[in-house]
Amino acid sequence: DVLKVFVEMLSSGQCCPDGYTYPFVIKACSEMSLLDVGVVVHGRTLVGGFGLNTFVQNSLLAMYMNCGEKEAARRVFDAMWEHSVVSWNTMINGYLKNGCANEALKVFDGMLGEGMDPDCATAVSVLPVCGFLKEAEKGRRIHAxxxxxxxxKxxxxxxxxxxxxxxCGSMDEARLVFDKxxxxxxxxWTSMINGYILNGGVSNALALCPLxxxxxxxxxxxxxxxxxxxxxxxxxxEEGKCLHGWAIRQKFEHDVIIETGLIDMYAKCNHIDLSFRVFGKTSKQRTVxxxxxxxxxxHNGLASEAIGLFKQMQVEAVELDDATLNSLLPAYAILADLQQAMTIHSYLLRSGFLSNAEVCTGLIDTYAKCGNLESAHKIFGRxxxxxKDIILWSVIIAGYGMHGCGETAVLLFKQMVQYGxxxxxxxxxxVLNACGHAGLVDEGLALFKFMLKNYPSRHRTDHYTCMVELLGRAGRLKEAxxxxxxxxxxxxYAVWGALLGAxxxxxxxxxxxxxxKWLFELEPENTGNYVLMAKIYSVVGRWKDAEIVRHRMNEIGLRKAPAHSLIEVRNM
Known part of the structure; x- marks a missing residue:
């Protein structure tokens, strides 16, 4: 409507736009992302003699930043005779929105350097920049x-x-501001709750709810x-169910955020039936x-049901996105059915989703789980x-490792490091598991030492478990x-279990x-540990000790779980 009235104003020839008219028109172009029209209006401001009007220039800064034209905004800013606090704030906010957080901080420093007093809008513009860059020290100075x-106030x-x-991960300081x-x-409240969740204080987040x-x-x-x-x-x-009731009382139950949160919560609490109940009441046209x-x-191991849902999405013409495929592909990896993997691969090719690296990663993992390393590597090579991020490299390395191709896995790891x-x-x-499956003891030891020397913060208990298994399989028990x-x-218990197995x-x-001895203390109810120790005694002929272990197991009331196997015939 603003642009329509502006055109009628120009067509009438009875009055000319002035320094109050142009900011409204430029703002309309900004909100509608009409860059071409905005450029024309910019030209008219120059012709009409309003090009140096501060209000007009500030509007142009906002319009260009909103349309992603950072350079054009900078040219307008540099041409200004006088920068108001609004000019500086617009540039700071604009650079952040366009992914140039470091430039935003430079503008803020320039603002202070010119002696301009910041206002509330300045603080609200620059503090998110510090958060984005995790510049806690800079944030503290701005706080002061x-x-x-x-x-x-x-x-x-x-x-x-x-x-x-x-x-910035400084929850103690966030809480101090919050408490004051x-x-x-x-x-x-929402910022604090999210902060605790993001920084590992989930219980603290829930504790804020009654407060x-x-x-x-x-x-x-x-x-x-x-x-x-x-x-x-x-x-x-139970707490999740209480929140469900709270959402109903607040009339939020049909909000897509709540629907998605409830489905996810019930699924992760292993009550997928309740997830389906919530899902049944949602609008089936929304993808999330x-x-x-x-x-x-x-999450609940229902791979076939996930594939069935995906087919239902297609029947109901629900719009698919990358997140859909990232959620779906693990189902094919779980089933490890090569024919189904090839079918979804064909679909991804036709629909264009293979341009997404995350989707490619999921497909590579699926082929690897199906044992088709050739197809996995072809996708990886393209x-x-x-x-190629760290997740993609890890998936292809793990794929070769699980099929005993340790040499290739180690080679890929070295290539990855060379690529930076x-x-x-x-x-x-x-890669350590790959060495273990292939019996590459020396290579595994070299990689383990490489990790301890170059990435000391990366080592975990799992890595020691891998090394104990690797050395144990090779008979190097003392080293293990x-x-x-x-x-x-x-x-x-995993480390001691690997040693006991060896x-x-x-x-x-x-x-x-x-x-x-350690396993009986760490896992007193794990029958496998007693069975393995009894087996060692039996093999070396120490029958009495084997009987003592079995008797101890019986005293505790443990019983070996029966084994079972599953064979799928014609999808039955």
């Missing part, structure tokens, strides 16, 4: 400036401070969605609840090197035991007894 200039500024500290606030709104109710702050859909996420991670079913149901089925990709704990687990004794943390293979009673 906020207090010095008396800007902290504004609740929006306080909320921005809480959010900044949350994103005389007034808190739903944004304040928010006591403060008489009405939650919004985002708040309840975050709390449902906390319940899902802790498997707090479908994606949540797919992930929920995978992905540009710049798009930093390995993580999952990558090291994958020495490695266990030199672990920086207390050995887990002692069974090589009939080493002495080390087997040592491993079993």
């Amino acid at each position: 400036m906020v207090e010095e200039k008396g800007l902290g 504004n609740i929006v500024v306080r909320n921005a401070l809480v959010d900044m500290y949350v994103k 606030m005389g007034e808190r709104d739903v944004v304040t 928010m109710q006591f403060d008489r702050v009405r939650p919004n859909a985002v708040t309840i969605g975050s709390l449902l996420s906390a319940c899902a991670s802790l498997k707090y079913l 609840p479908w994606n949540a149901m797919l992930s929920g089925c995978i 992905i540009p090197e710049k798009k 990709v930093t390995p993580n704990e999952v990558t090291f687990t994958a 035991y020495d490695l266990v004794r030199t672990m920086p943390s207390k050995p887990s 002692c069974v293979i090589h009939e080493n009673v002495e080390l087997g007894e040592e491993a079993a």
